[in-house]
């Protein structure tokens with residue numbers, strides 16, 4: 539019997555999950571596995587989710603715009619998905635699909651891989667943004683022992699709602715104009731907005747208040763080096779690009795479906811970059 543898994547989104551043509559999982563399926567010789575794209579409109583999502591087992595799927599990834607709808611439609615969740623009220627991975631259990639969320643795991647695993655000497659527990663983390671990605675990253679940083687979270691968002695009320703809803707223990711919301719004081723003494727700066735993406739605006743506030751030990755990272759990976767990362771690098775700060783978060787968030791799903799913990803390697807990174815038309819310098 540074929541073990542079928544899919545990635546569900548709308549639109550789904552640009553998803554790189556099939557490339558990642560099919561690379562691993564080939565690499566580890568999982569002969570009975572199949573990983574497909576599944577384009578599902580928002581109005582059809584709940585019905586499709588119910589039909590997945592009948593269609594032979596043993597798992598799925600859930601992407602934009604369905605992560606919250608998946609949470610709402612499922613009865614079983616792991617602790618992280620329950621906290622975030624958003625699901626990006628479905629795993630079949632004897633009681634039906636369990637919804638999980640591996641975005642925060644992917645974020646932390648990427649930093650561990652690319653900045654091995656750096657620790658999230660060493661000082662305050664500054665997060666720019668207040669969307670779904672911010673929630674996953676804030677919860678993961680708190681779980682990893684970050685002593686303080688400082689959140690800057692264009693719409694301050696959204697950042698305040700995020701702090702309240704996630705019951706973040708040691709978080710403070712800053713105005714955009716207060717960036718200097720947020721960055722002062724920080725251990726990490728992460729952009730979780732779409733700013734810096736090709737065709738979008740850039741983050742423009744000064745990074746001068748960041749200590750020399752601070753790490754700067756971005757969840758945007760098109761371009762691989764965003765304006766924020768380039769400025770941090772020129773200032774002599776350590777930087778990590780966002781592509782690894784995409785690669786690492788896929789690991790727990792593959793392991794749950796196929797019983798093999800896959801590795802994020804330079805070969806996989808090069809494959810995804812080539813698909814994006816990027817040659818790494």
Ligand code: ATR
Pocket residue numbers: 666667668669670671672691692693694696730731732733739
């Ligand atoms: P997701 O849930 O996928 O993370 P989202 O909810 O649309 O996406 O969040 C996008 C983030 O980028 C938000 O923090 C948004 O700020 P607002 O909450 O003020 O909307 C931020 N963002 C997008 N465009 C921006 C811009 N031009 N300037 C500042 N922030 C921007």
